[in-house]
Amino acid sequence: MSGGVAVVTGAGSGIGKAVALALLAAGWRVVLAGRRAEPLAAAVAEAGVAADRALAVPADVSDPRSVDALFERTVAAFGRVDLLFNNAGISAGGPIEDIAYDDWSKVVAINLTGSFLCAQAAFRRMKAQSPRGGRIVNNGSISAHAPRPNSAPYTATKHAITGLTKSLSLEGRKYGIACGQIDIGNAATEMAARMAKGVPQANGQIAVEPLMDVAHVANAVVHMAGLPLDTNVQFMTIMARDMPFVGRG
Secondary structure, eight states: OTTOEEEEESTTSHHHHHHHHHHHHTTOEEEEEESOHHHHHHHHHHTGGGGGGEEEEEOOTTOHHHHHHHHHHHHHHHSOOOEEEEOOOOOOOSOGGGOOHHHHHHHIIIIIIHHHHHHHHHHHHHHHSSSOOEEEEEEOOGGGTSOOTTOHHHHHHHHHHHHHHHHHHHHHGGGTEEEEEEEEEOBSSTTTGGGGGOEEOTTSOEEOOOOBOHHHHHHHHHHHHHSOTTOOOOEEEEEOTTSSOTTOO
């Protein structure tokens, strides 16, 4: 699939940026989507010689019109959609009794509804294009399996992503559309920097957690993306080896 067209959401920083740059380095044409134009432009500039194969598109994944415009610009620029990396996400937490409705709604809108809207838009184009088909990779997170303390909104949406992944995988079969999920634990990004300072554990203690280089995540997504469409990594877990996931709680 090298040389195909990829859409990466949440591409202005962290995992999304790392994946977008890795795809560009592997020969893909990449549309970098995110809420803020400046980080997207900086990521494209960082791509160097590959920047001529990159397009930055500010987009709000929770807004159906913005998502439609994102995919219309992708097809207008590059002709098709071969890969969607559904990565955009936010977090909000605290004791369940204290979580504000607006905070819950924002997390659901970005993490779950946004993933659905982008997958739907990609699915429609992958189904109709020639050659038909494509691949969707959802960022599920370790929290798709086990929660951290005080993380109900984030954990609920990530569990729901697993259901979305399975549904897309099933419905995509007859159209040559593959869908898989990558569940990431403690990649060294701005969002995860707090792990190195100590975070709450299930037993109430505060503990420093190990981190892994985000490049390993990017390489894993590039591997998933590069498989032929008759082959799928349904679920991949990639994590810092010693983080408290196996045995969490």
